[in-house]
Amino acid sequence: MPNDLINTDPLVSQNFFLEIDGSVVSILSSVSGLDIEMEVVTTEQAGANGKVQVVKTLGKANKAPDISLTRMAPPDMSQDKLWGWFNDIRDKGMKVSDRTGSRKNGSIVMYDSSNAEVARFNFTNGWPSKIATDQLSVESNDPVKETITLIVESLARVK
Numbered sequence: 001m002p003n004d005l006i007n008t009d010p011l012v013s014q015n016f017f018l019e020i021d022g023s024v025v026s027i028l029s030s031v032s033g034l035d036i037e038m039e040v041v042t043t044e045q046a047g048a049n050g051k052v053q054v055v056k057t058l059g060k061a062n063k064a065p066d067i068s069l070t071r072m073a074p075p076d077m078s079q080d081k082l083w084g085w086f087n088d089i090r091d092k093g094m095k096v097s098d099r100t101g102s103r104k105n106g107s108i109v110m111y112d113s114s115n116a117e118v119a120r121f122n123f124t125n126g127w128p129s130k131i132a133t134d135q136l137s138v139e140s141n142d143p144v145k146e147t148i149t150l151i152v153e154s155l156a157r158v159k
Helices: 081-092
Strands: 015-020 023-028 030-032 040-046 052-058 066-072 104-111 117-133 145-151 154-157
Touching: 015 081, 023 066, 023 081, 066 117, 081 117
Parallel strands: none
Antiparallel strands: 015 023, 015 104, 030 066, 040 052, 066 145, 104 117, 117 145, 117 154
């Protein structure tokens, strides 16, 4: 009976947060790029009677995505942790010998309508490479949004 297969509600998230090193940095309005992907390597070789054989196998076990985070722009960027992190990297650069200085570990955390955590995506060695501000218009009453591109070296769903 098909109804026996559905014994839990689907994952519905009402709130998204960015955590860096265990503390909340920003509330988010949308997130994309939470792709958990393995790279596939394809090899072609000649088999018996010259017939081409295609073999597909696992390449990189964890292909790292770029994560796109959208949030309401903060009214005071000088007090904002994400802007501070971005500006430090832009102004000072990233030292090749210090992989932990500018790069940080964190999570995209999802909560349901009762504020219970329903999913968590952990990333390693992330850093913001871009902050894009939405188009501005005098004809709109919408809040200004920012889209942050977060470069990560690995991503895993842990909850």
